[in-house]
Amino acid sequence: EVQLVESGGGLVQPGRSLRLSCVASGFAFKNYGMHWVRQAPGKGLEWVSGISWDSGNKAYGDSVKGRFTISRDNTESSLYLQMNSLRDEDTAVYYCAKDYGDWNYGLDYWGQGTPVTVSS
Amino acid sequence: DIQVTQSPSTLSASIGDSVTITCRASQYIGYWLAWYQQKPGKAPKILIYQASSLQTEVPSRFSGSGSGTEFSLTIDSLQPDDLATYYCLQYNSLLTFGGGTKVQIK
Numbered sequence: 001e002v003q004l005v006e007s008g009g010g011l012v013q014p015g016r017s018l019r020l021s022c023v024a025s026g027f028a029f030k031n032y033g034m035h036w037v038r039q040a041p042g043k044g045l046e047w048v049s050g051i052s053w054d055s056g057n058k059a060y061g062d063s064v065k066g067r068f069t070i071s072r073d074n075t076e077s078s079l080y081l082q083m084n085s086l087r088d089e090d091t092a093v094y095y096c097a098k099d100y101g102d103w104n105y106g107l108d109y110w111g112q113g114t115p116v117t118v119s120s
Numbered sequence: 121d122i123q124v125t126q127s128p129s130t131l132s133a134s135i136g137d138s139v140t141i142t143c144r145a146s147q148y149i150g151y152w153l154a155w156y157q158q159k160p161g162k163a164p165k166i167l168i169y170q171a172s173s174l175q176t177e178v179p180s181r182f183s184g185s186g187s188g189t190e191f192s193l194t195i196d197s198l199q200p201d202d203l204a205t206y207y208c209l210q211y212n213s214l215l216t217f218g219g220g221t222k223v224q225i226k
Contacts, residue, residue: 035215044207044217045156047215095163106209107156108166110163
């Protein structure tokens with residue numbers, strides 16, 4: 001059974017940093033692309049960032065480009081999102097999601113999400 | 121960047137009705153579109169990938185169609201369990217979600 005478990009969310013002040021983690025199990029993590037998707041309170045889904053199976057391709061949504069960094073550790077079956085210079089508008093539930101393939105083939109499995117609140 | 125316009129934003133229908141949700145991409149995306157169902161407080165769940173392929177264990181009352189720039193999701197014989205918000209996702213060029221359609225039961 002595919003499982004994705006996010007952690008690292010919480011309350012943080014504007015301008016500060018936070019690092020999210022996602023631990024995967026139930027599939028060959030090293031073979032698949034991975035993504036972060038967020039959902040602000042009462043709003044729709046927004047793709048944040050994605051990384052290919054070998055970390056050779058990384059991409060970011062315009063709203064986080066230059067502030068967020070995605071990375072992965074295939075030996076630990078883990079995905080990360082380093083979030084710097086956080087803003088109020090980054091408040092959201094952050095989901096880790098598995099790609100159908102090695103890079104940008106859509107999303108099949110999702111974690112349950114970790115909430116991030118940016119507020120002073 | 122590819123934009124995706126989803127309509128309607130809200131839909132009210134009766135149990136047993138057939139309902140259709142549409143997504144329009146701002147440029148050609150082939151068949152690279154998926155549909156998701158999200159219930160309150162839960163993570164999204166994949167229903168359809170590659171425009172019309174039904175994900176394993178998804179009920180056959182869900183179907184997808186379309187290609188190029190115009191796509192649709194149809195739910196035949198709406199059930200109470202289908203109360204949810206539905207999103208499309210284009211993955212031809214990075215990823216872009218539609219704005220969502222909230223399905224309400226009359």
